[in-house]
Amino acid sequence: NLPTGGTTWATHTSAQLASAITHSSPGDIIVLDAGVIYSGNFQLPAKANSNNKWIYLISSAIAKMPAGARVSPASAVNMPKVVTPNVSPAFQLNGGANHWRLAGLEVTSASTQGCNAKNNPPINCFSYFLIGPQSGVTPEPDAFTIDRCYLHGSPTIDLQRAILANASNFAVVDSYIDEAHMIGVDSQGILAYWTPGPLKIVNNYIAGATENIMIGGAGGPTTPWVTSDIEIRNNYLFKPLSWVPLSVTQHEMVIKNAFEVKSAQRVLFDSNAIENVWANGQNGYAVVLTVRSSQSGDIAVVNDVTITNNILKNVVSGFNSLAEDDT
Numbered sequence: 001n002l003p004t005g006g007t008t009w010a011t012h013t014s015a016q017l018a019s020a021i022t023h024s025s026p027g028d029i030i031v032l033d034a035g036v037i038y039s040g041n042f043q044l045p046a047k048a049n050s051n052n053k054w055i056y057l058i059s060s061a062i063a064k065m066p067a068g069a070r071v072s073p074a075s076a077v078n079m080p081k082v083v084t085p086n087v088s089p090a091f092q093l094n095g096g097a098n099h100w101r102l103a104g105l106e107v108t109s110a111s112t113q114g115c116n117a118k119n120n121p122p123i124n125c126f127s128y129f130l131i132g133p134q135s136g137v138t139p140e141p142d143a144f145t146i147d148r149c150y151l152h153g154s155p156t157i158d159l160q161r162a163i164l165a166n167a168s169n170f171a172v173v174d175s176y177i178d179e180a181h182m183i184g185v186d187s188q189g190i191l192a193y194w195t196p197g198p199l200k201i202v203n204n205y206i207a208g209a210t211e212n213i214m215i216g217g218a219g220g221p222t223t224p225w226v227t228s229d230i231e232i233r234n235n236y237l238f239k240p241l242s243w244v245p246l247s248v249t250q251h252e253m254v255i256k257n258a259f260e261v262k263s264a265q266r267v268l269f270d271s272n273a274i275e276n277v278w279a280n281g282q283n284g285y286a287v288v289l290t291v292r293s294s295q296s297g298d299i300a301v302v303n304d305v306t307i308t309n310n311i312l313k314n315v316v317s318g319f320n321s322l323a324e325d326d327t
Contacts, residue, residue, distance in 0.1 A: 003027045003054055014038045021045070026053035026099060032080035034061040039110070041088045046096030052143070059104030062148075070174045070203050071104075071148045079106040079150060087113045087127050093144060093167055095137035103147040107131060109157050121249055124158040126182055132164025140195065141167035146175055153179035160185065162208070165192035171200040181209035181243065181253050186281075189237075193218040193263070193296060198229035205236045209247075210256045210281065212237035212274075216263030216296045223263070223297035230267045232259070239276040247280045255280035258315070262292040263300035269307045277315040284316035293325045300325075 006027030009020035017038050020030045026049040032038060047055075061078035065071055071079075082105055084090040090107050093100070109127040116123035130151050133141050144167045153159040162180045163172060172190060180189045189208030192199055193216050206212045213235075215227055237258045246253040258274040261267065274286045287307065293300040302321075312318055 002029055002058075003056060006053070012036065014040045018042060024055050026051070026055055028055050030055065030057045031060050032057065032082070032105065034059050034078050034080055036080050038080060038082045039085055040090075041084055041086070041092060042082070042090060043092045043094055044097045044100050045094045046098065049099055052099055054099045054101050056101045056103060057105065062104040065104050065148045067148070068174065070205065071150055071176050072205070073150060073176065073178070075148075075176075076106050076150055079104055081106045081108065084109050084111065084127055084130065086111050089127070089129050089131055091131045093133040093137070093141040095133070096139045096141065097144070098142040100143075101145040101147060102131070102149055104149065106150045108152050108154070109159060111157060122156070124156050124183060126158040126160065127153075129161045129164045130159060131162070133166050135194075143169045145171040145173070147173050149175045151175065151177045153181065155179070158182040159187065161188040161191045163190045165190055165199060166194040168196050169198060170195065171202075172204055173200065173202045175204045177204060177206045177208070180207060183253055186210040186254055186256070188212070188214045190214070192227055194223065194225075195227050196225040197227045199227065199231070201232045201235060203234045205238065207238050207240060209239065209243060210254045211260045212239070212258045213260070215261045215267070216300060217260070217292055219296055221297050223299065226299055226301055227264045228266050230264055232268065232272065233270045235272045237272060237274045241276060244278065247278075252280070255284070256282040257285045257288045259286065260288040261302050261305065262290060263296035263302065264305070265301055265303040267305040269305065269310065271309045273311040273313065274315060275313040279316050283320070285320040286312045286315040286318050288320045290320060290322035291325055292327070294327050
């Protein structure tokens with residue numbers, strides 16, 4: 001349900017969107033026009049919010065994308081397109097940002113950074129991520145939801161990750177995440193490593209090269225939390241076979257696993273489909289449960305993981321687990 005009692009902001013340009021984000025109050029709705037391109041790096045700030053009200057950023061055609069139904073690229077005709085022109089995110093969560101919900105948006109990159117079309121094979125342009133906080137923001141962002149959104153790179157635009165879910169109470173639902181890859185380095189559809197949780201990742205299509213979903217694996221010895229209370233259900237984790245030749249060229253797309261946990265506890269991984277995992281950067285497992293205190297700090301654990309009712313299709317290997325960090 002949309003917030004009630006607040007202001008509805010009609011934004012028809014990038015400048016109007018930036019102004020509405022800055023001047024809106026919890027309980028407001030910011031409406032973006034379907035079919036319009038909004039270019040920029042939009043920062044979602046902290047706002048005084050003692051009643052925990054939400055600010056919604058929604059498509060003007062959100063009614064054509066019913067809640068509970070996963071969107072697809074075909075849904076883009078009903079979406080505004082929010083585009084980062086550079087390596088920075090389209091939507092950045094600032095320290096203390098809370099109770100923001102994005103619904104019915106297409107988010108992508110038109111970065112010109114790093115391109116080298118004359119190289120053989122060409123080197124793609126890139127952005128680091130589309131949505132999330134920069135490293136080390138304080139206080140921890142909280143209560144952020146991505147709902148019915150289409151997030152993607154392209155064959156010539158690399159995304160090191162589509163979503164950096166480093167916020168508490170972070171949810172991604174009914175969305176479509178595609179073309180998350182970067183030549184020569186690890187990349188993910190969704191990565192979370194600097195958050196106490198909980199996380200909810202439900203009913204999404206996620207195409208990510210190195211890992212489709214990764215929990216933990218970064219942050220170093222100062223990581224303050226083990227990410228906890230994670231619900232991952234009804235997702236389709238996919239790697240297109242068109243990426244196979246790109247993973248064996250001189251500028252390799254790094255392929256590893258589908259769902260990987262390096263530090264987390266109380267995880268439910270239920271009713272997901274994993275399709276296409278091949279040996280490249282690693283042996284190619286559908287599911288990896290390997291605690292990495294060397295990457296996520298001495299408090300890292302992989303505890304209380306429930307894996308039920310999943311389909312593994314065309315994967316080299318099923319499960320890899322590790323009792324202690326062997327590095």
